Amino acid sequence: MNREAILKKFEPNLSNILYIMHDLQDNNPERYLAKEDIEACGDYLNVPYSYVHSVASFYTMFSLKPRGRNIIRLCESPPCHLMGADSLIDYLKGSLKVDIGGTTKDGMFTLELTSCLGVCGVAPAMMLNEEMFGNLTPEKVDSILDKRRKEI
Amino acid sequence: MNLVRNHVLISIDAGTIMAGARAVEKALVDEINRQGLAGEIAVLETGSIGATGQGVVIVVYPEGLYYANVTPEDASEIVEEHLLKGRPVKRLIMTEMPRQQVIRKEKTGLLKEQARIVLRNSGVINPENIDEYIAEGGYEGIERAFTELKPAGVIKEIKDSGLVGRGGAAFTTAMKWDFASKAPGDPKYIICNADEGEPGTFKDRLILEGDPHKLIEGMMLAGYAVGAAKGFIYIRGEYALSIERLEKAITQARLYGLLGENILESGFSFDLAVMKGAGAYVCGEETALIESLEGKRGHPRNKPPYPVTEGLWGKPTVVNNVETLANVPEIIRNGAAWYRGYGTDKCPGTKVYTIIGNVATPGLIEAEMGTTLRDIIYEYAGGIKEGKKFKGALVGGAAGAFMGPEMLDAKMDFVNLKEYAAVLGSGAILVMDESTDxxxxxxxxxxxxxxxxxxxxxxxxxxxxxxxxxxxxxxxxxxxxxxxxxxxxxxxxxxxxxxxxxxxxxxxxxxxxxxxxxxxxxxxxxxxx
Known part of the structure; x- marks a missing residue:
């Protein structure tokens, strides 16, 4: 869908800005809000570029730099910490050879941390794009990521 | 007409979907069709049954038998052995059963079976079917409000019930509504705070996924009481299934004339919209949430003025938590005196907790106000995992307080915990065993x-x-x-x-x-x- 069509889905009210940005970001193959996305959003809602940028930068679900095709969001809240999230973070950093916020060389995965995902009953947990995974171990994470690599 | 002889309830929530519930559901339906039982066995979706971390959970009625960790490969065995031949599949029967009743604060040897209040329908009805909610007494509260109580009577009933906000701050609900109803300004708004971000808390998600109509009715009652015609549900962007279920429920309610113009010929008009957040913990603070709804950075506002006089777009606004609003229909339907039969004098009613960490059966529970931490951990959650010793708990989320073993017998409610410089907060109980640093x-x-x-x-x-x-x-x-x-x-x-x-x-x-x-x-x- 092009930008125009996405914008047209919403009334040009400022209260729709989060919805519009969610959709623009989902539509961007590099899964971020590009300069052009922010411009288009600002023009449509009749607010300056700086305003849209300031709102986008406030919320963690929006990214202002290009990301990989798949986004790993590992929960680092106290419940997951208690169940061993720390060692998973280290494991993923090592196996993907990226830092937090970084994207793998092949552009396949971006590693991010997230606040509580609300699935603490199966901590430690993560989201891979829109899907949640729990009771994670290094082996389980490996098999989830391997599966995703093969799907693409 | 075929008589359905077995109902198979499958718990569909974020946790069970993760464990593959959709695939199990499909496998069960396929298998039932294949074995020619389509007219006799009905597979129904329901919300969380209160147990987490036990994979895909299904319940077979009329036996009321729970199966845990079910996989698609088990479908043919369950259908053939249990549903066709009547022989339960022993290896899948759930051993750690979730408690479906409220635990009394004073135990009398045996636990009395009670109806839950907030979670009464969760894991029992199909949340995507408004008829099932209505069959359980749903929307009777709003009817009573229209015919008997009128707006002032609704506020009085809530006041008499002693309901306080369940989001963490424990402010008296009736007082909020009363301020907003008397505040000058038009239109007025009702906002449901479903921006559940307190670490360890997922009660609101499971209420929304398990019984969305209860929230809708609660918001209608709030709107009727204060004179608002529009409500917003501000929900975390990460809660995809909750958003889907809520939107479905709102559409159904509109279809039944329960939302929209002149509801049930009462002259009262009310409608709802769902707003999706984008990942900011601070938006759980009510004025930051309002800023976010207006399309701004979610910075908190100066208080006063409070939202009840100047809230969304400068108009009088009531902001209530999901659990608070989910209590409202039951209070209005059954009366304040009934509600006061639960909990303590100073803190009536129940509290929904998420109990997690090093416990045998983590999950979602509803306990009367005044229940001790010991009962919650050892009666509900099966005690500490692997027989280890209890070291402490973090109660109320990250913004909560640690408690040591000496607090095990403290009565948990908003008033009593204050004396120990602790809080109930969001109701998250993160249990730590002796090995915790x-x-x-x-x-x-x-x-x-x-x-x-x-x-x-x-x-x-x-x-x-x-x-x-x-x-x-x-x-x-x-x-x-x-x-x-x-x-x-x-x-x-x-x-x-x-x-x-x-x-x-x-x-x-x-x-x-x-x-x-x-x-x-x-x-x-x-x-x-």
Whole structure:
């Protein structure tokens, strides 16, 4: 869908800005809000570029730099910490050879941390794009990521 | 007409979907069709049944038999053995059963079976079917409000019930509604705060996924009481299934004439919209949430004026938590006196908890106000995992307080916990066994706050950064005694000077960790020569 069509889905009210940005970001193959996305959003809602940028930068679900095709969001809240999230973070950093916020060389995965995902009953947990995974171990994470690599 | 002889309920919530519930559902339906039982067996979706971490859970009625960790490969065996031949599949029967009743605060030997209040329908009805909610007495509350109580009567009933907000601040609900109803300004708004971000808390998600109509009715009643025609549900962007179920429920309610113009010929018009957040913990603070709804950065506002007089777009606005609103239809339907039969004198009703961490059966529970921590852990959650010893619990989320073993017999309610400088907060209970490192937990809590501080005010923006540096130093074995004193001092300044509850609440986990685990924390720093 092009930008125009996405914008047209919403009334040009400022209260729709989060919805519009969610959709623009989902539509961007590099899964971020590009300069052009922010411009288009600002023009449509009749607010300056700086305003849209300031709102986008406030919320963690929006990214202002290009990301990989798949986004790993590992929960680092106290419940997951208690169940061993720390060692998973280290494991993923090592196996993907990226830092937090970084994207793998092949552009396949971006590693991010997230606040509580609300699935603490199966901590430690993560989201891979829109899907949640729990009771994670290094082996389980490996098999989830391997599966995703093969799907693409 | 075929008579359905077995109902198979499959719990569909974020947790079970993760475990593959959709695939199991499909396999069951396929298998039932294949074995020619389509007219006799009905497969129905329901919300969470209260157990988490047990994979895909199904319940077969009329037997009421629970199966856990079901996989698609088990479908043919369940259908052939149980549903066709009547022989339950023993290896899949759930051993750790979730308790479906409220636990009485004073136990009389046996647990009395009771209806739950907030979770009464969760895991029992199909949340995507409005008829099932209606069959369970749903929308009777709004009917009683229209015909008998009128707006002032609704506020009075809520006032008499003693309901206080379940989001954490425990403010009297009726007082909020009363202020908003009397505040000049038009239109007025009702906002449901479903921006559940307190670590360890997922009660609101499961209420929304398990019984969305209850929230809709609660919001209608709030709207009717204060004279609002429009309501918003501000929900976390991460809660995809909740958003889907709510939108479906709203569409159904509109179709039944329960939302829209002139509802049930009462002259009252009310409609709802769902708004999706984008990942900001601070938006759980009501004025930050309102800013976010208006399309701005989610910075908290100056108070006063409070939202009840100047809220969304400057109009009188009531902001209530999901659980608070989910109590309302039951109170209106059954009356304040009935509600007061639960809980304590000062704190009537129940509380929904999420109990997680090192317990045998983590999950979602509803207990009467005044239930002890011991009962919650040992009666509901099966005690500590692997028979280990209880070390402590973090109660109320990251903005909550640590509790040591000496708090096991303290009665849990909003009023009583205050006396111990603890809080009920969001109702998250993170249980820690003897192997837990308290400094590590504190470190995780402080990192969380550093990440979520919105940067609006100086004490919180700089304070969280300082606290993280210090706690990292202590955890790394390079801390000094003065570092611990700095943690306390900085967090006290933040408590007294921060702009919103985010910065103000950090002192609680720090001071409580020292209160119960003083020796352990001091043991981690270099001792003075």
């Amino acid at each position: 308290i400094v590590g937990m504190l470190q995780s809590v402080l990192h969380f706050f550093k990440h979520e501080s919105c940067g609006h005010c100086v004490p919180c923006r700089l304070g969280t950064k300082q606290l993280v540096e210090i706690v990292d130093r202590i955890a790394g074995g390079k801390g000094k005694v003065e570092d611990i004193e700095s943690l306390v001092k900085i967090s006290e300044v933040m408590r007294d000077t921060s702009f919103c509850p985010l910065g103000q609440s950090l002192n609680l986990p720090i001071s409580s960790s020292l209160k119960y685990f003083r020796d352990e924390v001091y043991g981690r720093v270099q001792q003075p020569a």
